[in-house]
Amino acid sequence: MHSEAKPAEGAAEATTSTRSRRPRGTIVLKPERCKGCGFCIAFCPPKVLAFSAEFNALGYHPPELIRPEGCTGCDLCGLYCPDFAIYGVMLKDSTTPPADAARAEETT
Template identity: 45%
Template sequence: MDFWRVPLDADTIKVSLGIVHILEDRCKGCGYCIEYCPKQALELSTKFNQKGYHPPVVVKPEECVNCHYCEIICPEFAIFSVESPPITEPGRAGTHPNSAIKVK
């Protein structure tokens, strides 16, 4: 997310991390999760599911902050995210408090 300055309490904020699960065969390709993902972590895939729709695909798995919005807006019960265990790898979004915040 772009901020015009780093928030003063940025070092105390822990950004949660999530893993997105997609139940592809339930998807009907409406694209709501792709459009409304705050991190643009999803994209329409080129492959077809069982019913002939294009399900979403996670293109930026490291960006997911486990906000669950894809899960609650999906009309098909086809996508959800779970909390991912914190990874102590430097530079990865969510591990370093400032890594998820970009200053314009």
């Protein structure tokens, strides 16, 4: 399970291996906020999400990234999630933090 500020495993792999297909994006989860509505899974365009087997403290199954290489970082999951528990980022924008990154991080 992935949590805030820790990128999905696929993203980490992508930086070390250029041979496998490079994911264009990844997701970030705050699993403790998830209420298991399934919006992110149902409306993910490349269908890279699924319910995980694990329970969170609220008793729901948060989603997990089952096909990291397919994530485009489109953030539609972030737009749908009514519980602010997931969002997507594009990795091409993400490897170099913007100048105000430190400030942006503080707000999370």
